Amino acid sequence: MNLIHFKKTKSFWFSTIVMLFAIICIQYFVENQLKQQQQKRLEQFAKIYSEVFKQIYVKELEPAYHETQQVFSQMQDNSFYTSIIAPDGELLVDTRLHWSEISKVENLASLPEIKALNNQNNSLHLSRYDENQQYSASFFTTYFTTNDNQNLIIRVGQNNKAINQLIINIRVQVAAFLLTLVTFYWLSLFSERNKISRLASRHTQELKSKITETAQSYIDLQQTSSCLSVANSQTEAENISLQFLAHILPNVKTEIRLDPINHSQREQFDMLDCWALRTSKPYLADNSSTQCLHVKQQMKNTSDFVKCFPLMSQTSIYGVLTLYFNQQDYQHVENTYSTQLVFLCQNLSLNLSRIRLRDALDKKAHTDPLTDLWNRRYFFKKLKQWTPNQPETSAAFIMVDIDHFKSVNDSLGHDEGDKALKWVSKTLTDMSRESDIVARLGGEEFALLCPKMNKSQIQTFFDRVSKALTDYKLSDTRSITLSMGVAFTVNYTIDNDELIKAADKALYKAKNQGRNQLCFADSQNIISIDSFEKN
Numbered sequence: 001m002n003l004i005h006f007k008k009t010k011s012f013w014f015s016t017i018v019m020l021f022a023i024i025c026i027q028y029f030v031e032n033q034l035k036q037q038q039q040k041r042l043e044q045f046a047k048i049y050s051e052v053f054k055q056i057y058v059k060e061l062e063p064a065y066h067e068t069q070q071v072f073s074q075m076q077d078n079s080f081y082t083s084i085i086a087p088d089g090e091l092l093v094d095t096r097l098h099w100s101e102i103s104k105v106e107n108l109a110s111l112p113e114i115k116a117l118n119n120q121n122n123s124l125h126l127s128r129y130d131e132n133q134q135y136s137a138s139f140f141t142t143y144f145t146t147n148d149n150q151n152l153i154i155r156v157g158q159n160n161k162a163i164n165q166l167i168i169n170i171r172v173q174v175a176a177f178l179l180t181l182v183t184f185y186w187l188s189l190f191s192e193r194n195k196i197s198r199l200a201s202r203h204t205q206e207l208k209s210k211i212t213e214t215a216q217s218y219i220d221l222q223q224t225s226s227c228l229s230v231a232n233s234q235t236e237a238e239n240i241s242l243q244f245l246a247h248i249l250p251n252v253k254t255e256i257r258l259d260p261i262n263h264s265q266r267e268q269f270d271m272l273d274c275w276a277l278r279t280s281k282p283y284l285a286d287n288s289s290t291q292c293l294h295v296k297q298q299m300k301n302t303s304d305f306v307k308c309f310p311l312m313s314q315t316s317i318y319g320v321l322t323l324y325f326n327q328q329d330y331q332h333v334e335n336t337y338s339t340q341l342v343f344l345c346q347n348l349s350l351n352l353s354r355i356r357l358r359d360a361l362d363k364k365a366h367t368d369p370l371t372d373l374w375n376r377r378y379f380f381k382k383l384k385q386w387t388p389n390q391p392e393t394s395a396a397f398i399m400v401d402i403d404h405f406k407s408v409n410d411s412l413g414h415d416e417g418d419k420a421l422k423w424v425s426k427t428l429t430d431m432s433r434e435s436d437i438v439a440r441l442g443g444e445e446f447a448l449l450c451p452k453m454n455k456s457q458i459q460t461f462f463d464r465v466s467k468a469l470t471d472y473k474l475s476d477t478r479s480i481t482l483s484m485g486v487a488f489t490v491n492y493t494i495d496n497d498e499l500i501k502a503a504d505k506a507l508y509k510a511k512n513q514g515r516n517q518l519c520f521a522d523s524q525n526i527i528s529i530d531s532f533e534k535n
C-alpha cells in the first residue's frame, strides 16, 4: 500500500513540476507577446501622431498643438500620451499639459530616452519609472521631420499600470489553478487513503473471523476424532461424522453411505456407482458433468455441485461421503474446510476399519466353528445383558438337546455326528426369527433366546423343527429327534439364573418323559447362571 502511495506521490510531483514549468513558459510567452503588442501600438501611435502633427504644423506650434489635441481627444484609447521635443531637449508639445504649462517644463535632454536617442539611435523603446507621474511607463521615442524640414523628437508613452495588472491577473489565475490542482490531488489522496484503510480493516475483520472459524472447526474435528476413535459400531461412527458435518456446514446436505456387505439391512449400494471410489480421490460434479449413479436425483436437482469423498484404505472400501452444495457454499467450503473434510474422511475410514476388524474378531471369538452358530460365551453374555424387569424385553429361553446322539456317534462315527449337528443347527436357524439368538452351548446341546414368544408360538416352533428334522436321514436311515425345555420371563419376576435353571429342568423333564418332546418350565426350581456357565 505504501509503495503504491509513494509511486503515486512521485508521479504527481513530477507531473506538477512539468506542468509548472510549462505554465511558466506559457506565461513568459504571453507576457512577451503583450509587451511586443504594446511596443507595436506605441510605434503605430507615434507614427500616426507625427503624421497628423506634420499635416497641421506650419511654423506655429500652438495651433498645431490644439488641433492635434482635438483630433486625439476623440480616440477611445487615451492611455497614450505624446510629447514633441526639440533635439536640444526643449518640450514643444505634450498631450498631458495645457499649452500654457509647456513652456514651464524644464529641458528634457537629461531624460534617459532622449539621451539614448541622441546617442545615434533613430528610435528606441524604454521602460522606466516616470518620476513626474509617479508610475512605471513604457516609452517609444523617435525622430520625425516636419514639412518645413525641422528634425523633431516624438515620444509616446503609456502607463504600465494596465498591462502590469493584466500580468498580475494571469499570474494569480495560474497560481489559483495550481492551488486547485494540488488541493484536489490531496483530497483525492486522502479519500483514497480512507478507502484503503476501510478496505484493509474489512479484510482484517474477514480474515479474523475466518481464522476463528477455521480454528473452531479444528477443535471440533479433534473432538470428533476422539469420539470416532472409541465409536462402538459403524452406525455410531457414521452419526458422529454426520453430526460434525452438520455443525460446520449447516447449509450443506451431507450423506454417508457405507459398504452394504456388512450391513444387510441397508439399501443396496454398488461401489462401482461412485467415481470417487473408482478413482480413489474426491470427485466433484456440477450439473453438466458425469454424475455418480448413487447420487439422489432430487438432491442433485436442488444443488449446483455434488462432491463425493471416498471412505477407503489401501485394501478395503468402506463407503462414500457425499456433499450437496449450492455455488456460494461450495466456494466457502473449498476455501475453509477442504483440509478438515479430507482429514475427517481419513479418520472415519481408519475407525471403520478398526470397528470392522474388531467385529470380525468378536465374531470369531463368539462363533462355534463347526455350526457357525453363536457359542456358549456369547450366548451367556447376551443373557446377562438381559433386563427382565422391562415388558418389552420379555423372552422365551429354550434349551435344546439332540436325543440319543451318543448312539449316532458310536454307530455311524463322528463325521456323521458332525453332519447331523450342522443339519440341526441349520434347521434351528431357519425356523427361528431374525430377532432370536440361536447358540450351540456345546456337544449336542443348543439354546435359543426368543424375545416376545408365547407358549403356542413355542409349540409351533417345536413342531416345525421336528417336522423339518424328519426330512434328514442318517446313513442308517434313522431320523434325528430333539427335546426342548422352555422357560419364560413373562411374569417379570424370574431373573436369569431362575430362567436357566427352569429351562434346564424342563429339558430334563422332556428327556425323562421319553424324549422328542417339548416341556415348559416349573419356575420353582432354581440354579445359578454362573454354575450353569461352568458346565
Ligand SMILES: Nc1nc2c(ncn2[C@@H]2O[C@H](COP(=O)(O)OP(=O)(O)OP(=O)(O)O)[C@@H](O)[C@H]2O)c(=O)[nH]1
Residues within 6 Å of the ligand: 370, 401, 402, 403, 404, 405, 406, 407, 409, 413, 414, 415, 416, 417, 418, 421, 442, 443, 444, 511, 515
Ligand atoms: N460328532 C460329534 N459328537 C459330539 C460332539 N460333541 C459332543 N459329542 C458327542 O455327543 C454325545 C453326547 O451324549 P450324551 O451326553 O450321553 O447324550 P445322548 O446320547 O444324546 O443322550 P440323551 O441326551 O440322554 O438323549 C457324546 O457321545 C459326545 O461324544 C461333536 O462336536 N461332534
